Amino acid sequence: MEIEGHEPALSAWNIDVLEGKRIEELRVASQQPIADPDNWLGAELRRNILLTTVDYAVNWARSRSIFPLMFGLACCAFEMIATAASRFDIARFGMDIFRWSPRQADLMIVAGTITWKMAPAVKLIYEQMAEPKWVIAMGACAISGGTFRESYSVVPGLNRIVPVDVYVPGCPPRPEGLIHGIRLIHRKIMSESIGKR
Amino acid sequence: MTVSLDCEQVAKRLSQELPGSVVTVEKPAIVIRTERLREVAEFLRGNPDFEFNYLANLTAVDYLDYFEVVYHLVSLTHNYSLVLKVRCYDRVKPTVPSVVDIWRAADFQEREVYDLMGIVFDGHPNLKRLLLWEGFVGHPLRKDYL
Numbered sequence A: 001m002e003i004e005g006h007e008p009a010l011s012a013w014n015i016d017v018l019e020g021k022r023i024e025e026l027r028v029a030s031q032q033p034i035a036d037p038d039n040w041l042g043a044e045l046r047r048n049i050l051l052t053t054v055d056y057a058v059n060w061a062r063s064r065s066i067f068p069l070m071f072g073l074a075c076c077a078f079e080m081i082a083t084a085a086s087r088f089d090i091a092r093f094g095m096d097i098f099r100w101s102p103r104q105a106d107l108m109i110v111a112g113t114i115t116w117k118m119a120p121a122v123k124l125i126y127e128q129m130a131e132p133k134w135v136i137a138m139g140a141c142a143i144s145g146g147t148f149r150e151s152y153s154v155v156p157g158l159n160r161i162v163p164v165d166v167y168v169p170g171c172p173p174r175p176e177g178l179i180h181g182i183r184l185i186h187r188k189i190m191s192e193s194i195g196k197r
Numbered sequence B: 001m002t003v004s005l006d007c008e009q010v011a012k013r014l015s016q017e018l019p020g021s022v023v024t025v026e027k028p029a030i031v032i033r034t035e036r037l038r039e040v041a042e043f044l045r046g047n048p049d050f051e052f053n054y055l056a057n058l059t060a061v062d063y064l065d066y067f068e069v070v071y072h073l074v075s076l077t078h079n080y081s082l083v084l085k086v087r088c089y090d091r092v093k094p095t096v097p098s099v100v101d102i103w104r105a106a107d108f109q110e111r112e113v114y115d116l117m118g119i120v121f122d123g124h125p126n127l128k129r130l131l132l133w134e135g136f137v138g139h140p141l142r143k144d145y146l
């Protein structure tokens, strides 16, 4: 209900202006790519002897039951859907259900072009996911902006706004490519230690 | 498919009914005088010979000398289609009358054209950016953007 002569604090216009401000702030803050969390590659596994067996059990359980987030931004999403459907059958890797809520997911597959208007939502969803969490950038657009890199409205790479664990190249990558990416995430999980994370 | 009307004949009819409203006839389209657009739109929508009750598409083109706003009309009653255009020579604040109250479909499409081309639709109830965010500088589909 609107009261005569009383401007509501969040009128439709104010919401637009606030959104514009948030997007501009994020744009200014994300001019540089975030470093990839890839120090597990080739690094020697220095672990507490006592923890190794526990680690192994925990990592085995974690990597065999990843819950991906249902999250498609553009054309790449269809290859992700194909990966989940019967022919490529992602359930073989313990990923039966794509979760709709970021609170229940631990793998974010960003499939598609990220526009600046969508970027705050992507970042918010990433922040809403509980630790431990992993991110796959799927397709040329999510990796670097792809064909739209120079565009006025597209984020030139997902790593400007969130840290990325695995990049899956292609336009779009085939489901086999995405499965390869998921297997790399498994390897990364197996190299982690509960003592450190 | 719809039957596209012969623009020459429609233009002749328009000149009879609303003298001076037609600028010229291009092969597939009729160019209308900008300030007479609403009159022509109301006539084409209301006249039982045409009954263009559906605006299928509204877009704009930048020809550097002028902007052209394009209206694709369809008559669901007679299965006709017709293309109207209006031109606008001002680059600083190009203004075209809004047709939202004649065809509701124009609402979002006029906002999109305003967002990307910077054409102001006079009389639009909620003219603000649609695809880009508030605070974006410039209108990216203009030929002279960047």
Ligand code: SF4
Binding pocket: A074, A075, A076, A077, A111, A112, A113, A138, A139, A140, A141, A142, A146, A170, A171, A172, A173
């Ligand atoms: S990488 Fe190619 S397929 Fe994937 S979202 Fe971009 S354009 Fe579409």
